[in-house]
Each structure stands twice: as C-alpha cells, then as structure tokens.
Amino acid sequence: MKKELLAPAGDLTRLKTAIIYGADAVYFGGKQFSLRARASNFTISDIAEAVQFAHSYGRKVYVTVNIIPHNSDFEGLEEYLKILSELGVDAIICASAAILELSKWVAPQMEVHISTQQTTLNSQAISYWRSKGADRIVLGREVTLRQIEQLAKNTDMPLEVFIHGGMCANYSGRCTISNALTNRDANRGGCAHSCRWNYHLYQGDQCRDRDDYLFSMGSRDMNTSPIMEKLLKTEAISFKIEGRMKTAFYIAGVVKGYRYLIDCYQSQGFISEEQYRTGMDLVSLVENRESFTGFYEGFEGKKGQLYSIHNSTASQNFVANVVSYDDASSLAIVEVRNHFEKGDVLSVLNPLGFAADFPAQMWDLDGNEVTVANRPLQLLKLKVPVEVNEYSFVYAPEVGK
Numbered sequence: 319m320k321k322e323l324l325a326p327a328g329d330l331t332r333l334k335t336a337i338i339y340g341a342d343a344v345y346f347g348g349k350q351f352s353l354r355a356r357a358s359n360f361t362i363s364d365i366a367e368a369v370q371f372a373h374s375y376g377r378k379v380y381v382t383v384n385i386i387p388h389n390s391d392f393e394g395l396e397e398y399l400k401i402l403s404e405l406g407v408d409a410i411i412c413a414s415a416a417i418l419e420l421s422k423w424v425a426p427q428m429e430v431h432i433s434t435q436q437t438t439l440n441s442q443a444i445s446y447w448r449s450k451g452a453d454r455i456v457l458g459r460e461v462t463l464r465q466i467e468q469l470a471k472n473t474d475m476p477l478e479v480f481i482h483g484g485m486c487a488n489y490s491g492r493c494t495i496s497n498a499l500t501n502r503d504a505n506r507g508g509c510a511h512s513c514r515w516n517y518h519l520y521q522g523d524q525c526r527d528r529d530d531y532l533f534s535m536g537s538r539d540m541n542t543s544p545i546m547e548k549l550l551k552t553e554a555i556s557f558k559i560e561g562r563m564k565t566a567f568y569i570a571g572v573v574k575g576y577r578y579l580i581d582c583y584q585s586q587g588f589i590s591e592e593q594y595r596t597g598m599d600l601v602s603l604v605e606n607r608e609s610f611t612g613f614y615e616g617f618e619g620k621k622g623q624l625y626s627i628h629n630s631t632a633s634q635n636f637v638a639n640v641v642s643y644d645d646a647s648s649l650a651i652v653e654v655r656n657h658f659e660k661g662d663v664l665s666v667l668n669p670l671g672f673a674a675d676f677p678a679q680m681w682d683l684d685g686n687e688v689t690v691a692n693r694p695l696q697l698l699k700l701k702v703p704v705e706v707n708e709y710s711f712v713y714a715p716e717v718g719k
Contacts, residue, residue: 321550321557321580322342323342324342325345325573326559327368330371335569335570337372338709341573342378348362351387380409380410380411383411383412384435386414396420400425409431410430422451429453430451434456441472455475459490462614462615466554477553477554478556481557482572487513493509495512514624516533538610538623539605539608540609541602541605546589547589550584566711574669575601603667604667610622635713636655636712637714638654638656639653639708640652651699652680652699653695654697656714658678663675663677663716666710666711667713668710670705670706679701683698
C-alpha cells in the first residue's frame, strides 16, 4: 500500500510549496473551528483555490475542524461543513463526536479523520470511533512502534501517525497551562506554548535555577527521519508532519527529506545508510530546535526533554527566495531575506533535484555588481548553476554549523 506523506500549510504559499515538494496531502485550518487560531489560516476563497491546486496534482486536502467545542462554538458550523464539502475538501480532521456526527449528516461524502487531540491510544477507542462512522484515526504521539502494530491487527480502520514537529508537554491537547497563564484556551485554538517559556524553578523559597539558564518544561521536537524504515514497515498508512506555523523554507526541507526517504523505501524495500544521510540532512537543514525520535522506540526520559531553550533560535541559513530563473544566463532573480556577501558559499533547496554548493555572485537589476546583500526584500540577480524556479530557496550551508 502506498504510504501517504501529509504536510501542514499555514497559507496558500506554504500549501503550494508542500505539494510541489512531494506531499501526498496537505492539511490546514479555516478562519473558524480550528486549533492554531494564530496561524494565517484560510478564507473560503483560499480553501477553494487550495482544493483546485492540490487536486490538479492528484493530491488531497484535509481541513482541521478540531476545536473542543462548547455550545457557543456550533454557530455557523453546519453551513461551514456544507461549504467545505461543496468545495471538494477530501476530509475534515475533528476531535469531537458531535462534530463527527454533524459532518456525516450534512456532508456524508466528506471523510472525517479523528484528530490526535482525542489521544487515541487503544483498540477500544478506535472501535468507538469506527462505530460513529469515522474514516481514519490520527493516533496520539505517545504510541510505540509495537503498539501501532498491535492496534493495526485489531482494526481495519486506516491509521495515521506523526513523524515530525512539535510535541506537547502533556498528552496532546490535554494541557491547560496556556489557559491559566494567558487566558488563551489551548483546546479552542489559542495555545500560547507556555511549556516552552523560561521559568524560575523554586524548591520551597529557594530558587534552583541560574539567571543565564532558566528552566523550560517543554519537549524536544519529534524527528523520526533516523527511524523511517521502521515506521514505514508498520501498518500505518499516513505519516504526518506538524507545523502550520512554520515557514515555506521549513516545509520545503522537511517534505523533501521525508519524501526522499519514503520513495527510497517504497522503490527498494529498505533505506541505505547513504540514503538516510541524504534525507536526514534535508530535514536537519531547516530545524531550529533540538529533536528526538519521540516515543516510537520506547520512553526516552530525559533525552526527550528540552531543559533549556537558549539554543532554540530561528535558523539564519535561509538567505533568499527565488522569484524567477533565466536558463540562458543561469541568472535567478532572488528576494533577499538574510545577510550574505559575494564569495559566500551558497546552495539551493530545490524541487527540481539536488544542487552542489556555489560561490555567491550577484548584481542589482540594473546590472551593477553587489558585494553585500543586506537589504531585506531587495531583488538581486544571482548566478545559480542549476535550474531553479519560484519554489526554490537559497541558503548558506555553513551558517549555524
């Protein structure tokens, strides 16, 4: 069975990037009824364009309707579900039996996938959701490889698992730290990621931390690229990347890395050490937090804990977006996003293949040589020795090493 690579999208640009880099399906939230309320999210016209674009490539679109609803949250929901169905959305992702039943009633042709917010970790829960008419279960991040196999043997329900991205400090979706500290409801789209803040740690009246090394209770991010062969050998049918708040550069690197690993496995039945290195390098290129492989190989204990976020800073290796490319001259027009200089070693993250490093040579649009690119959003001509397009990204391989 073909394995599905499922990617997040915070807006249309990121959705198109995910599709172009090889995602089999994309998921995103609308302006209502979705967690990640502070993501850009999609208007109805955006959703229509997203469906049209994805379906033109033979890919699928899933819309998150995964709030834990109070009575007041149902206003307008029925009409919204009908619109999603009419637009051709392939499935919604929800965390409520009430939303599941409503969707099956008003839009029966649209699949309903049960969100990880329900923390489905056992066969009885899967059977319950199956009896309610669910079409797929997104398992909680807390399962092991062995448990996935045990669950798969006891159901014909398609199972989806997370392979990359943020982890929750609690069972996914069950934390209310954000509610208590910021009055933002984590289960209704407002999570402030309070577990990743810096805190003073007290034992009684005595402060146990240092001012230069404050305490964080957050988890490291999940990164399963080192164990993808093991995951692909399970009966799970969909492999999900978390990150609707992430940049297009991040989406491109993570999707390309996992697409490569999945394709290697599906073409030859295994992933070689060299192929692992290639896929893992693509994924690590865009990471900006410490990571581990989650709970798949067992409870990691302190290996999975993010004790300090001092080293968790945004990567500065991404330096420019490609706007266009001229084959005859090998010149790309790029939009500057971070500082780089003439002679710096650059490379491209490219949907058209892999690229070798090259030295930076650039000119302004009038043809004048430029030695320092330090004006954000400035358009420059950059000599690029391989074909690129508007979905390509220029980066500096040595930055951050």
